[in-house]
Amino acid sequence: MDRNTPALFRSSRMRRTRTGIAVALAVSAATVLSGCSGGSFGATTAESDDAGLSIGFIVPATGPVSSIGLAMQAGFELGVEKVNAEGGVGGADIVFDAQDDGGDPASTTLIARRFAQDPAVDLLFGTVAGDAAAAVAPIADESEIPFATAVYGDPSVCSVNWWPFGASNRQLLQLQVANLIAQYGPRIAFVGSDYNFPHDVAVAATEIIAANGGELVAEEYSPLGTTDFSATISRLAGSEPDAVLSYVVGSDAVTFAQQGQQFGLLTDEMGLEGAALDADYYPAVADLVDGRQHVTRWADGLEDDDSAAFVAAYRAKTDTTGPVPETAAIAYYAIQFIAAAANSADATTREGLSAALADFSYDSPLGEGTHFESTGASNLFQADMFTYAIADGAYTEAAANGLVDDQGVSCR
Amino acid sequence: MSDFLLALLTQFGLYGLIALSLALVFGTSRFMNLAVGDFVVLGAYAAVALSALPFWLGLPLAMIILAPLFYVLDRGLLSRISDPMAGMLVTWGIGIVIRQVLEVVFTSTGRSVDAPLGGSVNLLGVEYPVYRIVIALIAIVLVGAVIAYVYGSRAGLRLRAVAENPSMAAFFGARPGRTRALAFTAGGVLVVAAGYLYSPVLGVSPAMGFSLLVPGFVAVLMTRAGSFIAPVIAVVFVVAAQVLLRQIVTDAVAETLFYVVVLTAVVIRANPHIRRFITWIATRPRSFAPRA
Numbered sequence: 001m002d003r004n005t006p007a008l009f010r011s012s013r014m015r016r017t018r019t020g021i022a023v024a025l026a027v028s029a030a031t032v033l034s035g036c037s038g039g040s041f042g043a044t045t046a047e048s049d050d051a052g053l054s055i056g057f058i059v060p061a062t063g064p065v066s067s068i069g070l071a072m073q074a075g076f077e078l079g080v081e082k083v084n085a086e087g088g089v090g091g092a093d094i095v096f097d098a099q100d101d102g103g104d105p106a107s108t109t110l111i112a113r114r115f116a117q118d119p120a121v122d123l124l125f126g127t128v129a130g131d132a133a134a135a136v137a138p139i140a141d142e143s144e145i146p147f148a149t150a151v152y153g154d155p156s157v158c159s160v161n162w163w164p165f166g167a168s169n170r171q172l173l174q175l176q177v178a179n180l181i182a183q184y185g186p187r188i189a190f191v192g193s194d195y196n197f198p199h200d201v202a203v204a205a206t207e208i209i210a211a212n213g214g215e216l217v218a219e220e221y222s223p224l225g226t227t228d229f230s231a232t233i234s235r236l237a238g239s240e241p242d243a244v245l246s247y248v249v250g251s252d253a254v255t256f257a258q259q260g261q262q263f264g265l266l267t268d269e270m271g272l273e274g275a276a277l278d279a280d281y282y283p284a285v286a287d288l289v290d291g292r293q294h295v296t297r298w299a300d301g302l303e304d305d306d307s308a309a310f311v312a313a314y315r316a317k318t319d320t321t322g323p324v325p326e327t328a329a330i331a332y333y334a335i336q337f338i339a340a341a342a343n344s345a346d347a348t349t350r351e352g353l354s355a356a357l358a359d360f361s362y363d364s365p366l367g368e369g370t371h372f373e374s375t376g377a378s379n380l381f382q383a384d385m386f387t388y389a390i391a392d393g394a395y396t397e398a399a400a401n402g403l404v405d406d407q408g409v410s411c412r
Numbered sequence: 413m414s415d416f417l418l419a420l421l422t423q424f425g426l427y428g429l430i431a432l433s434l435a436l437v438f439g440t441s442r443f444m445n446l447a448v449g450d451f452v453v454l455g456a457y458a459a460v461a462l463s464a465l466p467f468w469l470g471l472p473l474a475m476i477i478l479a480p481l482f483y484v485l486d487r488g489l490l491s492r493i494s495d496p497m498a499g500m501l502v503t504w505g506i507g508i509v510i511r512q513v514l515e516v517v518f519t520s521t522g523r524s525v526d527a528p529l530g531g532s533v534n535l536l537g538v539e540y541p542v543y544r545i546v547i548a549l550i551a552i553v554l555v556g557a558v559i560a561y562v563y564g565s566r567a568g569l570r571l572r573a574v575a576e577n578p579s580m581a582a583f584f585g586a587r588p589g590r591t592r593a594l595a596f597t598a599g600g601v602l603v604v605a606a607g608y609l610y611s612p613v614l615g616v617s618p619a620m621g622f623s624l625l626v627p628g629f630v631a632v633l634m635t636r637a638g639s640f641i642a643p644v645i646a647v648v649f650v651v652a653a654q655v656l657l658r659q660i661v662t663d664a665v666a667e668t669l670f671y672v673v674v675l676t677a678v679v680i681r682a683n684p685h686i687r688r689f690i691t692w693i694a695t696r697p698r699s700f701a702p703r704a
Contacts, residue, residue, distance in 0.1 A: 064618075221662060226663060228419065231655070231659050254522035258615065284522045
């Protein structure tokens with residue numbers, strides 16, 4: 001029997017309508033529930049006693065930022081394995097419960113609240129997108145539980161319980177902008193995705209460009225999911241820049257790079273820095289970024305034995321050969337920092353951990369004496385910044401720049 | 413002006429195929445295929461997967477490989493549903509499944525596909541990428557060919573009969589279920605072609621489908637169910653509004669204004685007097701009598 005069946009067969013049709021709705025809901029619900037969010041997987045059960053450290057790990061293992069989420073998880077797990085192999089925290093293994101938030105702040109909130117309400121959980125770790133992290137921060141403040149992140153960018157919400165191990169906006173931009181102006185010229189065009197993080201980056205970039213004697217000649221934003229950048233590219237080209245500072249992120253970064261090349265904006269002669277040069281996007285934009293330099297905190301070509309061992313372990317764990325995402329290494333060293341701080345202060349409670357993180361100093365490939373500084377409303381992680389030369393799939397260390405002395409953080 | 417026309421041409425190629433695909437399914441089955449954007453993504457990932465082959469050989473191959481999937485989806489799942497809302501929900505679920513499978517197989521990292529044609533050409537005083545012109549023309553030829561087939565062949569007549577009145581069409585020997593399955597398959601194959609052709613100008617990622625849905629969706633919403641030309645014409649105006657706004661204001665502002673324009677158009681279209689007028693225009697009998 002077909003759709004639009006005559007009224008004569010109405011009862012049969014009604015049955016089929018109900019069946020159809022049931023099928024629809026079953027397909028949709030099963031997919032969402034099984035694949036998207038809130039699932040616990042591949043984790044050690046968080047059942048801690050006072051001696052150990054129990055972590056609620058929130059990861060977008062599915063969804064639009066899952067590639068970064070899974071890289072962060074692999075780095076985090078390697079870090080936990082290393083800490084536990086060296087005696088753990090307080091003589092006990094670190095335990096963690098990994099929950100998939102799908103990159104959806106609503107799911108993130110539910111997961112974070114569940115962790116925060118569990119007295120066994122001592123620390124929250126994870127999230128990738130700024131809006132997901134911003135959803136956790138108030139819960140961390142409310143429950144006074146420390147919350148660590150591994151992605152770069154300023155915290156979007158001010159919180160003294162938020163411990164961001166990634167580089168701040170100004171730590172990234174100081175050298176990125178200075179290098180662009182020195183190598184290509186003073187006229188800088190900024191382009192970013194249209195959400196908080198790129199807007200905050202642009203504010204910092206404007207100050208830093210001016211401080212370096214440059215000029216911001218264009219500032220463009222495109223909504224996430226933009227498929228046609230031709231108008232944006234036309235406006236950027238019309239401003240006759242010497243270099244483009246791009247904080248277009250996600251798959252849009254690839255779209256923008258491709259179209260920028262096709263429309264003749266992103267040539268070898270045009271400077272380019274920003275998120276587009278991150279290792280995450282390398283496989284898709286290799287033609288564009290090979291031969292350029294990128295300033296960031298960590299890349300897999302960092303000349304350090306411990307870092308090289310991590311790269312080998314990461315590649316073995318994930319069965320990959322391409323550039324290793326920075327977020328994986330930041331998560332790897334972050335958990336080691338946290339464990340060392342906890343051991344140093346003999347602290348495994350929420351309050352004790354926060355105090356330990358604030359007062360601790362740690363040597364790692366990210367720098368000697370890496371530590372947190374309080375800016376009053378938030379915490380800033382002080383670690384080295386490096387310049388990497390990109391060629392043939394390798395991010396080779398070109399310069400170690402030390403700490404970047406810039407403490408401006410744009411949280412609200 | 414030249415920039416506008418060339419951008420309109422390129423974008424119409426993509427969204428024209430999507431609108432026609434939606435119109436084929438909506439016309440024959442009376443539900444919106446919310447998975448259409450994800451079918452485009454399937455085409456784009458076909459280009460990624462078949463990148464070892466010559467680009468132009470991969471296009472028909474992708475269409476042939478994926479066609480049975482669409483036929484099976486309709487016959488095995490959608491044909492069992494009589495309620496349009498349920499049908500729409502199922503296509504939403506199908507879209508989620510496609511996204512999840514692509515994420516598992518290819519990860520969520522953006523991919524790129526090399527364009528088989530490089531360089532640019534000076535058109536209307538503007539340097540424009542050759543590949544964009546070529547794919548727009550191919551897409552327009554595809555749209556034109558399908559419309560010519562629908563309005564100029566016996567199979568097209570059956571399709572239109574099923575779209576207008578499936579019970580009556582069945583009395584006259586048409587097989588509505590089979591016609592719907594073929595329309596769904598044809599719609600799927602069309603957008604696979606769109607995804608494949610446009611993959612070198614888009615960043616290919618599992619989640620890119622949803623943003624591709626809106627212009628075609630709006631075009632179908634503004635036209636009469638069962639019409640296959642009107643959505644294609646409507647999508648020209650929708651895309652023109654989108655392109656024009658992006659040329660006048662920043663992309664972020666243009667996006668907001670675009671939805672305001674679209675919402676206004678849909679509200680005006682929903683007015684019963686205007687709806688009846690459009691139906692009258694579309695269905696009034698034509699007189700072919702010679703002029704006195």
